[in-house]
Amino acid sequence: MACAWDFQFRVLLLGDSGVGKTSLLRRYTEEEFIDSTVPTVGVDFCSRIEEPEAGVKVRLQFWDTAGQERYRAVTRSYYRNAACVILLFDLTARKTFESIQNWYQEVTERAQPHPLLYLLLGTKSDMRGQRSVAREEAQSLANSITAPYLETSAKTGSNISAALSLLCRELLSALRQEKQAPVEHSCGGCGVEEETPHKRILCTC
């Protein structure tokens, strides 16, 4: 049996507690929104397969980390081999925006190898009247860390598919520019043995 995807990337979600990491993933993978969620404990996992180009299947493997400080030691252990880091802040909670620099620093200092790509998302865009971060300042922060910036809502679904499709295309493009080191890879579970050209493509069959 062959693998059901051609490439797999680990995507790490980071941001303060309550910014909406779990909600964004739930909207993206299950097309639902829950008004009252419980804080993530440690790290949760989920995945979805995208087809950014005809015939090219990409499996995004999400690592949804707890934003609460007390889980930091656990979540840090998952930074390794993340191909992409999605940094999230709540558009209605300024403090979460101010934390983004710290989250970015946290990853750049600890993640080995360095992630290929960062994506900055302002969440809860449906709460228009309560906005406390201007689009311009968020865009300026995104520029400073060379990350695309989008505003999303897990509640309405606004921009969520767009954000993840963008991420997929950018990852493929980075991969084609050979920004990742080669490594041998063989898969025991699905019977497919192959050399993948990039170390962050891991088969977990």
Ligand SMILES: Nc1nc2c(ncn2[C@@H]2O[C@H](COP(=O)(O)OP(=O)(O)OP(=O)(O)O)[C@@H](O)[C@H]2O)c(=O)[nH]1
């Ligand atoms: N209005 C609105 N509320 C949202 C949105 N996304 C998340 N929420 C709410 O924000 C709260 C926190 O959402 P979570 O997804 O649990 O946040 P989290 O970042 O995963 O939190 P931790 O697991 O503690 O790190 C919940 O009550 C959600 O319903 C959104 O797009 N719009």
